[in-house]
Amino acid sequence: MKKRRLLSVALVAALGVSGILAGCSSEGKSDKTAGKTESKELVVYSPNPIEFNEPLVKEFEDETGIKVEVISAGAGELLKRIESEGENPLGDVMWGGSLSSLEPFTDHFEKYQSQNEEKVIEDFKNEDGYITRFSLVPSVIMVNKNLVGNMKIDGYEDLLDKQLKGKIAFADPAKSSSSFEQVINQLYAMGKGDPEKGWNYVTKLIGNLDQKLLSGSSAVYKGVADGEYSVGLTFEEPVVNYMNDGAPVDIVYPKEGTIVKPDGVVIIKGAKNLENAKKFIDFITNEESQTLVANELNRRPILSTVKIKDDNGMKPLKDIELIEDDQEWSNKNKEAILDQFKDIFTSN
The missing domain is CATH 3.40.190.10 (Periplasmic binding protein-like II)
Known part of the structure; x- marks a missing residue:
């Protein structure tokens, strides 16, 4: 405002009182905007x-x-x-x-x-x-080697083994995006490209969860690493981290196909x-x-x-069995997929 006080009387007269007030208001607004821009x-x-x-x-x-x-x-x-x-x-x-x-x-x-x-x-x-x-982000299966022993786990079909009932870590797909992507991966992989045909597998998998559904993705990989669960359905990065830190875990890219999103x-x-x-x-x-x-x-x-x-x-992508979903279909049917998953889970 110091410059305004130095304005000539003639200029003040030309602007008028309302002009001065408008100028002050404008300058105050500019300061506020500048302050917002310079936020730290x-x-x-x-x-x-x-x-x-x-x-x-x-x-x-x-x-x-x-x-x-x-x-x-x-x-x-x-x-x-x-x-x-x-x-x-x-x-x-x-x-x-x-x-x-x-x-x-x-x-x-x-x-x-x-x-x-x-x-x-x-x-x-x-x-x-x-x-x-x-x-x-590829969808993967995390395996605790100490708990699965000699059990062979190469893909989704192996997770239906009754020895794993209640020992599979899986997060609520309504709360975890990585878990939702796992459902999509299962629908396409086990439906051989037709997601509607994959629900038969998802229904069987849900039965093997034994009414256990975790609140978030971190509970999945931590649960497997800590020995609370034998296997988990998660994403690649945390499994690789645990492997590199020496944890007794391994990573499985489902033989039926992996979607990388x-x-x-x-x-x-x-x-x-x-x-x-x-x-x-x-x-x-x-x-x-x-x-x-x-x-x-x-x-x-x-x-x-x-x-x-x-x-x-x-693992290099060229060494993984990669499949794709229809992103438009997945987006359009997201709520229906979540509702169907919930209905199957609550009825088990």
Whole structure:
């Protein structure tokens, strides 16, 4: 306001009292906007394992000076939270969750494409403008070698063995996106490409769960590693981590077929720290971060320019029996799939 006090009397007269007040109001608004732009905070909702998020978050904080608060919960729970918060979101970014989980909520996301989009693997580019792909996530079976003994587990069919009844760790697919992707994988693999024909298998598997359904994906891999369950249906990264740490676990890529899906990162619509959210997405998808993701955090990178170390425990995709689902079908029928799974589970 000091400059305004130095204005000539003639200019003041020309503007009039209302003009001065309008100028003051405009300047105050600009200051507020500038303050928002210069925010040093960011709130991230994430279903990722805490130990996975921490190294990337720390690097981002050190590089930018932005303080990140991470709210951890299952993908389904976090998306419902975003929906309920509506036009007054408490989070800025949703980091994690499969496309099948994220795509029905695009009305709650801001459009944004990262600065690294041109380096993303061609099949996984952000074509709709909302969901930036972050990493590639195969659905796998986790096995506790001490508990299964000589039992042969090569795929989904082996999980129907009555010796495993009540010893299979599986999360509620309504709360865990990785668990929902497991259901999709089972429907397509065991239905030989026709998901409707896969329900016969899913029904039998649910019977072998013995009324045990866990609250989140982390409970699955921790339960198997800790010896509470013999096998678990989960995603690749935590199993590889436990293997590399010397835990008595092994990873099985189902012989009937494995679906590899990208997970995503999005900006929540109305984010209070919008510019910081953009910086965060650019950071976790840049080449340095993606190299960390691939070779230290054991998740497959989304950038075509980043290579995975040979000795990190992840089987090359060329050595896995890969199958695909119809993403449009999975999205369109998500609620029906969850309802059918719930009906089968509650009737067992």
